[in-house]
Amino acid sequence: MSAIDVSVVMPTHRREKEVVEAIRSVLRQEGVQVEVIVLDDTPEGTARAPVEALGDARVRYVVNDPPSKGRPAVVRNHGVSLAKGRYLHFLDDDDMLADGALHAMVSSLDARPQAGVAVGWVVPFGDDADWLKDKSDYFQWAAKVGASTPSSLWTVAHILFRGTLYVNSACMIRREHFAALGGFDASIPVYEDVDFYLRGIRAYGHVYVDRPILHYRTGRPSLMHNLGKDGTLVMQSNDMIHGKYRKTNGMLEYRLLQLCMRAFPFGLAKRLPTLWLPKPGRVP
Numbered sequence: 001m002s003a004i005d006v007s008v009v010m011p012t013h014r015r016e017k018e019v020v021e022a023i024r025s026v027l028r029q030e031g032v033q034v035e036v037i038v039l040d041d042t043p044e045g046t047a048r049a050p051v052e053a054l055g056d057a058r059v060r061y062v063v064n065d066p067p068s069k070g071r072p073a074v075v076r077n078h079g080v081s082l083a084k085g086r087y088l089h090f091l092d093d094d095d096m097l098a099d100g101a102l103h104a105m106v107s108s109l110d111a112r113p114q115a116g117v118a119v120g121w122v123v124p125f126g127d128d129a130d131w132l133k134d135k136s137d138y139f140q141w142a143a144k145v146g147a148s149t150p151s152s153l154w155t156v157a158h159i160l161f162r163g164t165l166y167v168n169s170a171c172m173i174r175r176e177h178f179a180a181l182g183g184f185d186a187s188i189p190v191y192e193d194v195d196f197y198l199r200g201i202r203a204y205g206h207v208y209v210d211r212p213i214l215h216y217r218t219g220r221p222s223l224m225h226n227l228g229k230d231g232t233l234v235m236q237s238n239d240m241i242h243g244k245y246r247k248t249n250g251m252l253e254y255r256l257l258q259l260c261m262r263a264f265p266f267g268l269a270k271r272l273p274t275l276w277l278p279k280p281g282r283v284p
Contacts, residue, residue, distance in 0.1 A: 005032040005086055006102050007175070009079030011064070011072050012093035013041045016050045018217070025096035025215075027056055031103035037079045039064045041072075073184035073192040080178050088178060090193070091169045098123065098212040105172040108207045116204025117197060118172040119146060119155075119165065120213030128219040135218045142166065152205040157257035159198050160245065168193035170214040173200050188240050189233040195241045202249065 008026050012019040019038065026036050036059045040047045045063045052061055062082065068074040076090050087106060091097065098121075105118040121143045124135040142165040149155050159165055171193075177200060184196045200206075246254045 003033055004035050004084050005106050006034050006089050006172070007080075007083035007085030007087070008034060008036045008089045008091050008102075009039070009076055009083060010036060010091045010093055011039045011041055011068075011075035011079070012047050014046055015093045016047050019047050019093040020050050020054065022091055022093050022096055023051065023054060023059060026091065026102075027054075027058065028099060029097060029102040030100065032106050033085075034058055034102065035060065035083070035085060037062065037082050039075045039079050041067050041075050043067050071186050073186040073188070073196075077183040077186070080175075080183065083175060086175060087172050088175050089169070089172045092167075094217045095167075095169050096215040096217075097169075098215060100211075101213040102172075104209050104211055105213065108209050109172065109174065112207045114205060115152075115207040116174050116177045117200045117206040118209050119197070119201075119206055120170050120209035120211060121146075122167055122170045122214050122216045123212045124216045124218045126218035131218045135216070138163075139216070146208050147210050149208075152201050153257070154260075155206065155208075156198060156202050157261050159194065159201075160242065160254075161258055161261040164191075164194050166194075166197065167214065167216055168197070169216070171197050173197070174204070177204055185240075185244075188237050191234070191237045191241065195237075195244065198241065198245070199248070202245075 010019065010022060023036055023038065026034055038047065038051050038059060038061050040051075040061065041064045043065075048061055048063070051059060060082070062079075064075050064078055079090075080088060087109065089102065089105075101120065105120065109115060109118050122139040124132055124139060126132045142163070145158055145162075146155070146165050149158060155165065181196065181199050181203065184192050186192065188195055242254075
């Protein structure tokens with residue numbers, strides 16, 4: 001068994017100050033052995049000096065060559081090829097882990113060997129009051145749903161038809177599942193992390209970690225906060241994610257989950273028996 005519990009894979013692009021804050025939030029984690037793989041997606045390697053100045057043997061700096069040109073899925077997949085930990089965590093370079101987050105997620109997965117993914121709370125922060133309130137309200141709703149849904153398939157249904165319950169850096173997955181899932185799909189313009197963890201939860205099940213995991217930076221500029229006014233990239237990505245789900249799991253299951261989300265108000269689903277729902281199973 002690997003002596004490293006968690007490999008934290010961290011793409012970065014011209015955020016020299018923020019990436020150091022993100023790395024330090026990982027190095028502060030207690031109760032777990034970590035490695036941090038920082039992949040600089042700039043051709044000149046702008047983060048090398050501040051990252052190497054940390055002087056911590058747990059941090060590995062790599063220039064992602066050639067640069068992905070704004071495709072974080074490509075960078076994350078590269079990072080996994082270098083990882084040695086039992087679990088994978090993908091931390092965005094402008095976010096930070098809550099204290100104790102990795103230990104809580106590892107402990108939850110160790111206690112539930114049948115679950116492949118762990119998901120926890122997202123706690124936004126930032127200077128734009130309106131943007132912060134909007135994100136805080138949303139993730140408070142997501143935490144309420146996450147803590148009350150009775151099964152992984154109900155969670156999948158919520159994500160497909162009511163809204164995502166997480167961001168990439170609030171999740172953890174067993175490393176052995178990554179290749180079977182095919183990694184992150186770089187063909188999806190945005191929300192490739194939603195697609196990846198949706199597939200992971202459907203294939204391997206999940207455990208909900210009912211505590212803060214991620215401090216999520218809000219505001220602008222950001223790749224995810226500047227997707228264009230017409231929403232084309234969002235709609236295209238959503239269509240691709242739903243199309244992949246139907247192809248993998250069948251139209252019957254897809255329509256059944258859609259019907260459940262339309263028929264049952266929030267709060268009712270957790271009181272219903274779930275035996276009649278198809279159970280998460282391994283991807284072919």
